[in-house]
Amino acid sequence: MRFKNSIYLSLFTALVGFTSCQNSSSETETPETPDKPNIVLIFADDMGYGDLGVYGATQWKTPHLDQLAADGVRFNQFYVPHAVCSASRAALMTGTYANRLEIFGALDHTAKHGLNPEETTIAEMLKANGYATGMVGKWHLGHQAPFLPTEQGFDSYYGLPYSNDMWPHHPEVKDYYPPLPLYQNTAVIDTxxxxxxxTTNYTEKALEFxxxxxxQPFFLYLAHSMTHVPLFVSEKFKGKSEQGLYGDVMMEVDWSVGQVRKKLEELGLADNTMIIFTSDNGPWLSYGGHAGLTAGLREGKGTSWDGGIREPGIFVWPNHFPAGKVENQAAMTIDILPTLAEITGSKLPDxxxxxxxxxxxxxxxxxxxxPYYAYYNRNELQAVIYGKWKMVMPHSYRSIPEGTVMRNDGIPVKYHMLNLDKAxxxxxxxxxxxxxxxxxxxPEIVxxxxxFAEQARADMGDALTESEGSNLRKHGAIEE
Structure with a gap:
C-alpha cells in the first residue's frame, strides 16, 4: 500500500472565533514549574453527563472520580464538538473540528482512511518537547497501518482500533464485523x-507505562472502551451497583482512575502530574438500562442537543489549579491541545x-x-454555543418515541426522526x-x-445550507 495524501490549506484566519492560538507558546512555560508536568488524559466512551456522583449519579458510586473533581476544576459546560466516536476523537487529538479534517462518524473495519498524518496530534506535539508518549485503549482514527497511534506520535499502543461493538456479536448486524482485534503497537496480538x-487490562497497561x-515527562492517553456497549465488567465489580451492569461498569472505570492516581502517588509524581477526565459523547439512550445518564439534558449520543455533546470535564493539577472549583464558563475538547501547549511550553501545530x-x-x-460549534452527520452545522447561549439550527435528529418500553439486555430500541423546523x-x-x-x-443574540454561524459556514461549510467552506483539509487515505 502506498499512502495517498493531499492537503488543502488556506491562510483564511481572519474570521472571529477561529484558528486561535497560532503562535508558539514556548515563552509561556509556567515559571514556578521548572519540570514539565506529566499529562494523563482519560477519555471514556459514551459516558453521560450525569454518570459521576459529583454530577448527580446515585445508583452507583464513583468515589475516585468524585475525589478527582474535589481536587481540581469541574466544568458544568464542557463540550465535545461531535456526538460520535471518530469525529470526537479527531477533534480531541488535534484541537481542530473533525469536519475540517474530513473525519466523520465512526470508522469501521472497512475504512480505507484515517486521521491525516500531516495533522499534529497532542502526542506528536508533546513528543517533540521531550515527552514519552503512550496510548492505552480505543483509538478509532483509522486501523490501517499509516493511521495507527504509533504513526501519530505515540511511542507505544495497546488497545482496540475501533469501537468494541464492531465485532461478530453485534445485536443488529450479526456477522458483518470480523473478530475484534487487540493491538500491541502495530501488531494484532489477540481477537x-x-x-x-x-478495563482491568487497560488499567494494568497504563500503570506499566x-x-x-x-x-522523564510523559503523556498517557487512556481511552477506555467502556461505557460503550456491549458492556463487560470483571468479577471484582460484577453486581456491585444498585443499578445493574451499567453501574458495575461505571464503578470499574472509577476504580481504574483510582489505580492511576495511586500509582502516581507511589512514585512521587502526583504533584507534578496534570490529569484530565472527560468522554467522547453522551449516552447511547436506545440501549436503555445499558446506557448512561444525561442528568436531565436533552437527548443523547448522536445528537447536538446537550445530552449528546455536554460531558463531565475535570482538570486537576495540584498547586496550580484551584481545588474544588466549579467552572461555569463554556469550554470544549478542542481547547485541550492548546492548553497543554501553553502549560508545557510546546510548539503549536503548523x-x-x-x-x-x-x-x-x-x-x-x-x-x-x-463561539463553539456542534457538527454532525456529513458536515451539518447543527448548533452554536456562545457562553450561556445556544442556538440550535433547523435539522433532523433521532429520538426515542414517547412511551417506548426500554430494555435492559443489551438490545437497543428503535429511534425515530424528528425535525426542528425553525432555529x-x-x-x-x-x-x-x-x-x-x-x-x-x-433578537440581538439571535x-x-x-x-457566528455564517462565519463557520464560510470557513468549514455546512451541508444543511449547502455551504462550502474555504478552509477544509483532507483525511489521510490509502490505496492498494
Missing amino acids: LDDQSML IEQSKD LPIDGRSILPMLEGQEMEPK ALFDLSSDPNETTDVAAKN AQMNQ
Whole structure:
C-alpha cells in the first residue's frame, strides 16, 4: 500500500472565533514549574453527563472520580464538538473540528482512511518537547497501518482500533464485523470474544507505562472502551451497583482512575502530574438500562442537543489549579491541545487549529467567551454555543418515541426522526435542558449567533445550507 495524501490549506484566519492560538507558546512555560508536568488524559466512551456522583449519579458510586473533581476544576459546560466516536476523537487529538479534517462518524473495519498524518496530534506535539508518549485503549482514527497511534506520535499502543461493538456479536448486524482485534503497537496480538477483563487490562497497561516513564515527562492517553456497549465488567465489580451492569461498569472505570492516581502517588509524581477526565459523547439512550445518564439534558449520543455533546470535564493539577472549583464558563475538547501547549511550553501545530488555551480559566480567571460549534452527520452545522447561549439550527435528529418500553439486555430500541423546523435559542444558565425557545425575546443574540454561524459556514461549510467552506483539509487515505 502506498499512502495517498493531499492537503488543502488556506491562510483564511481572519474570521472571529477561529484558528486561535497560532503562535508558539514556548515563552509561556509556567515559571514556578521548572519540570514539565506529566499529562494523563482519560477519555471514556459514551459516558453521560450525569454518570459521576459529583454530577448527580446515585445508583452507583464513583468515589475516585468524585475525589478527582474535589481536587481540581469541574466544568458544568464542557463540550465535545461531535456526538460520535471518530469525529470526537479527531477533534480531541488535534484541537481542530473533525469536519475540517474530513473525519466523520465512526470508522469501521472497512475504512480505507484515517486521521491525516500531516495533522499534529497532542502526542506528536508533546513528543517533540521531550515527552514519552503512550496510548492505552480505543483509538478509532483509522486501523490501517499509516493511521495507527504509533504513526501519530505515540511511542507505544495497546488497545482496540475501533469501537468494541464492531465485532461478530453485534445485536443488529450479526456477522458483518470480523473478530475484534487487540493491538500491541502495530501488531494484532489477540481477537476478543470476551471483554470482561478489558478495563482491568487497560488499567494494568497504563500503570506499566507510568512505571516505565517515571524518569522523564510523559503523556498517557487512556481511552477506555467502556461505557460503550456491549458492556463487560470483571468479577471484582460484577453486581456491585444498585443499578445493574451499567453501574458495575461505571464503578470499574472509577476504580481504574483510582489505580492511576495511586500509582502516581507511589512514585512521587502526583504533584507534578496534570490529569484530565472527560468522554467522547453522551449516552447511547436506545440501549436503555445499558446506557448512561444525561442528568436531565436533552437527548443523547448522536445528537447536538446537550445530552449528546455536554460531558463531565475535570482538570486537576495540584498547586496550580484551584481545588474544588466549579467552572461555569463554556469550554470544549478542542481547547485541550492548546492548553497543554501553553502549560508545557510546546510548539503549536503548523496547520491552523480551532481551540484556544483555557489555562487562565483553569487558574480561576474569567475569559472572553468564544463561539463553539456542534457538527454532525456529513458536515451539518447543527448548533452554536456562545457562553450561556445556544442556538440550535433547523435539522433532523433521532429520538426515542414517547412511551417506548426500554430494555435492559443489551438490545437497543428503535429511534425515530424528528425535525426542528425553525432555529431555536436557549439560555443554558436557566434552562440547561433546552426546553424553552427564547429567540423572540432576544433578537440581538439571535443576530449574533447567526453571524457566528455564517462565519463557520464560510470557513468549514455546512451541508444543511449547502455551504462550502474555504478552509477544509483532507483525511489521510490509502490505496492498494
